[in-house]
Amino acid sequence: MSTTRQLRGGTRWALSLNAFLVYLFFYAPIALLVFYSFSDDPLVGRWGGFTLGWYRDFGENQEVQNALSVSVKVAIISTLVSVVLGTMAALALERYRFRGNRFFDALLYLPVIVPDVTMAVMMLLFFTEGLSLVNTVFGTNLAKGLATVSLSHIAFSISFVSIVVRARLNGMNEKLEEAAQDLYASRWQAFRHVTLPQIMPGVVGGGLLALTLSLDDVVITQFVSGPGATTLPVYVFGLIRRGVSPLINAVSVVMLAASILLVVLSLVAQRARGESAA
């Protein structure tokens, strides 16, 4: 029996207005940012005729391009590693019980809970102390850079990937894996042909989430990136602190477009999840 979810009179009107204002609040700043990124006026937030000049600057600015390539490299490395490790962790926790699994479970949640400033501090101290220790012991000359940034991004991405994959595993029928093994599939075959296709939307969703988080991160990256490993958000954050400029508008719009594309892709992945579950 279904119950009606009706709003009465004035309430309905007030709630509609509130919803309209919430969406206006969400989208007006973004829309204005996009609008002014096409404005031919050196002052941001003033309309001076249409131009694509700021986007041309974006393409020609060597520092921006370097930062962009660092961001993309870090995002790809950290996503690949965290997807593999996170999926394995999710399988272990959902399908097996082992020594220390409760501690592991808690440890896996911590990077989600700890604020990014604290995590940034943790990674800074760890890499400062760790690298100086390694350098004295082995006589090497290692410094912070692309590797430390990637290692830090993996450290927080594993948790997010494993949470998404676990949610998927949770609603999955275990009997199918058992049936595959009963029918002489090896453990690997059962995983490859039965389990993996079923959890794929979760794995893809988790991967897109890891990609988004890596491309978005400013605080942690700022602490662990050496001089040569400035990512795009860290570079932009530095620019913003010195003041606004139309170039930042253009860079921002590109970053925004990339992240919106990723959200849409992950929503599509989730839709696939919903359909195959039904």
Add this chain to the structure above:
Amino acid sequence: MTAVVDKPTEQARSATPEFEAANERQKRRRGFLLALPAYAYLVLFFFIPLGIVVAYSFATRTRNGSTSLSGWNLEAYRKLGEPIVSDILVRSLLLAVITTVICLIVAYPFSYFLATRSPAVRNLMLVFVMIPFWSNFLVRNYAWRVLLGNDGPASQLTQAVGMGETNILFTQTAVVLGLVYGFLPFMILPMYAAIERMDWSLIEASRDLGASGFQTFRNVALPLSMPGVIAGSILVFIPSLGAYVTPEILGGGKTTLLGSYIVVQFLTARNWPVGASVSTVLMLVMLLAALAYFRAGGRTL
């Protein structure tokens, strides 16, 4: 969970307790090996760093700004009680509470409205909440910087309607605005989930029995949706308290909050023990909040 029998030929032996035990042991080992890479990674690159921060919070700052780990003490924690630090603590708490309350007031009616829409409309509306939720955080803060800037769109608008210039950039108001903008989806999503799954026949019954809209909200809907209210509040409060990017961009460094204070201790003031002690306290607060969140039945991120 039922024990999986690997091969039919082994089926005969599976009845014996020895086989069951061996099978169980093997399963445990397999689970452990599967978890091992991520486990080892998180111990090395998360748990040990965490331990180092806690250890540093008991260390001493030497005259030249380096940190000495010999002779552990509580000096850095004592510093938290000094007016400079405790002012920042109180201000951060206050702004985080104000942000949470504003999000509550805006998100509740919004989520309620969402839950009363048809499923198709509802999903579409949710997608448009998700998009800002996952969009680049830095860029979204920067958008407000442009919007509120000198002679920017907000100022042009208020001048056009005769309210004078908008001068809220680099104030606490701008910081709260930015935090609400950043974290409102964190409130809407769990709240909507709670309102959506409450028993709506109770709302109907309440109205049919003559309760006013407000009475129904106060005595029926609100208690039923309380888990969502609590979960959402915690999800907004936690990141607001530790916020760093928003106050830096919209507060302009004039309003120092906890996040900025920690960063300054590490990057410019070179007082690592104090930075570490503030981080440790912040982390403890987050852990307690997270425990409360899970107790409230929260599961969604």
